[in-house]
Amino acid sequence: MTAEQLVAKYAKSQPSADTELPTSAELALIGPKVPGQETIFNDGALSLLAALCEEFNEEVPELLSKRKQKQQRIDNGELPDFLPETRAIRDGEWSIRGMPEDLTDRRVEITGPVDRKMIINALNANVKVFMADFEDSLAPSWEKVVQGQINLRDAVRGDISFTAENTGKHYTLDEDPAVLICRVRGLHLKEKHVEFKGEAIPGGLFDFAMYFYHNYHQLLAKGSGPYFYIPKLESHVEARWWAKVFAFVEERFCLKPGTIKCTCLIETLPAVFEMDEILYELRSNIVALNCGRWDYIFSYIKTLNKHADRVLPDRQAVTMDTPFLSAYSRLLIKTCHKRGALAMGGMAALIPAKTAEENEIILQKVKGDKELEARNGHDGTWVAHPGLADTAMTIFNDYIGTGTNQLHITRDVDAPILADELLAPCAGERTEAGMRLNIRIALQYIEAWIQGNGCVPIYGLMEDAATAEISRTSIWQWIQHEKSLSNGKLVTKALFKSMLSEELGTVEQELGSERFNQGKFNQAAGLFDEITTSDELVDFLTLPGYELLTA
Structure with missing residues (x-):
């Protein structure tokens, strides 16, 4: 059974929309009614979504097809490498075009899904940034996707609160919450509850359009802006697609070019060979790259799945001091800092334990991981739980000091990192x-x-x-x-x-x-x-x- 057949096997017909929301002949909402959705699906938001679909929808299958073509070449024995046709970009002298003040200091970021309680707790945590996630940490049921947009809209307006049914505990936003960044879905994921010309649209395009439309004005008025995390990129051509989306929306809303800002996750093996090119394509909008380490390990397996000499050992043995991951981290830092972009570290997936003894062990593991990132020159890091924020913050405070980041660490003294290092087999047992x-x-x-x-x-x-x-x-x-x-x-x-x-x-x-x-x-x-x-x-x-x- 092929991958496409497996997906088709589980596919089921969609329910009819229980709603009288405005739709056009080409854009149709076919999801079940979600309480409060009328605040999200107004004429302006749907008009923007339809315009984006009209302009950019047809390119997505072409981009995904190029992924498959590249993967086929790798399956046939070719190994990923830096692109000879873009050498001039890698060798050229250029920089990204500007970074908003509230994105210059990102020493600790927390990530999590877009449920109401999580948003409040994350924005109140001892962190600089909260990445609200419509991707890897969200199972995108229609209700959760729509409710997530409502929750973020309320958070941006400062109107968000939550009362737990079981305890009665009430949650509200603090005075100075973290900076909010929205992570949209990857290009491979569709939103089956919205169709354009009879076809399901890209989930990321839906996430982007809804979040931008409902929040850009309030964010800019507060001295922030519409900020996004872009996941799962595999090439600079895909980055170019996003650059065109951003430019289209900025022009449509009479915004200064570069108003929309993004951070791209380098979490696929193909993308690590095109980091300069990704930064270049998005240079008006991009401010950082991020080491999405867990997806990167997954992509290493997936991309090299036919190469018997590059089979990974137990997951627990594949740590950031493993040669191919160390090379990935150091190259990302060197590339970003050369171009004036921040280099974000990866996720600490550990969560606090119930006993003091167990918790101390966990905190020591987190400390070692974050010290390695800070010492390498990362400008910040990710945590998955507010209970780890203080530990990560202390470490990056020690390295960054009174500054805001580590852009001064160029790693120019490092030897060039070659493809062989990024593809190096990993030692360890399979138990x-x-x-x-x-x-x-x-x-x-x-x-x-x-x-x-x-x-x-x-x-x-x-x-x-x-x-x-x-x-x-x-x-x-x-x-x-x-x-x-x-x-x-x-x-x-x-x-x-x-x-x-x-x-x-x-x-x-x-x-x-x-x-x-x-x-x-x-x-x-x-x-x-x-x-x-x-x-x-x-x-x-x-x-x-x-x-x-x-x-």
Whole structure:
């Protein structure tokens, strides 16, 4: 079964829209009615979305096709490398064009989904930036996508509050909240509840249009602006597409060119070879690149999936001091600082523990990780939980001092980082314990995702789609290349199926029969089985998973 067939298998017809919202002959909202949606889907917002779809929709399949063509060449034996045709850009003397004052200091950022309580807690945390996420930490049911836009609109206006039903605790925004950045969905993800000319539109275009339209004026009035994180880029051509989208909207709303600002995640292996080019294409709008480390490890597996000499070991062995990840981090810093852009570090996925002793161990791990990033020259870092903000902040305060960033660290003394370093095989064991842990993590994450929760605490880590992707693609690759575990067991489809059945039972024991039986673990196990034993690697588990989401 191919990846496309797997997605099609889970596809289901869409419900009719229970709404009288304005639609055009070409743009149609077909999702079920969400309370409060009329504040989001007004004439102006839908007019902008329709205009963006008319102008840019048709290019997206072409961009995705170019990804497949490049992947086919790599599958046939070619290895990723720096582009000879863009050498002049890499060698040229140029810089990005301006950075707003409130984006010059991003030493600690917190990320999370767009539910109301999370937004308030994140904006109130001891951080500089909150990245509100419509992508990897959100399972994009229509209700959550629409409610997320309502929540962000309220947050920008300072009108957001939340009262917990179980405790009665009331949450409101503090006086000086963090800077807000919206992460939109990647180009591969569609929004099936909105159609243009009868076809589902790109989810990222929907996220961008709604957030921009409803918030740009208030953000600019407050001295901030419409800021975005762009995920999953694989080439500078895709960056060019986003640059055109930004320029189109700035002109439409009579805004100064460069008003919209973005940070691009370098979280795919192909993109690491085009960082200069990505910065160049977006030079009017971009302010930073980010080391999306977990997706980057996933992309390393996915991109090199046919290369038997580059199979990764246990996920726990692939740390940031691993040669190929160290090279990636250092090259990103050097590239960004040469062009006047910030170089953001990666995610600390750990979450605080219940006991003081356990928590101290966790904080020491976070401290070591963040010290490595700060020492390398990163301008800031990510945390997944407010409880880690103080630790990360203290470390970056020590390195940055009274300044705002580390743009002065050029890494010019470093030897040139070559393709071989970025592609270097990673040493480490493939253990049975590691494989079983991968199974339990992916199983629980997929179950949570299809229930509508894209950000899940599992075994002391805040897991999102990226970490679940690593778990399932590692096993897929071990099967495909007939790798053995450290105890001598050959990794086969049969071994995986046997372990999946056993670990399904382990998860039931850990969670209790009541939680297990009320969940969708058998459905999750079925999807996990299919995408892991498929002869063709399924690009993203969220593609077939999306079809299982409640509308």
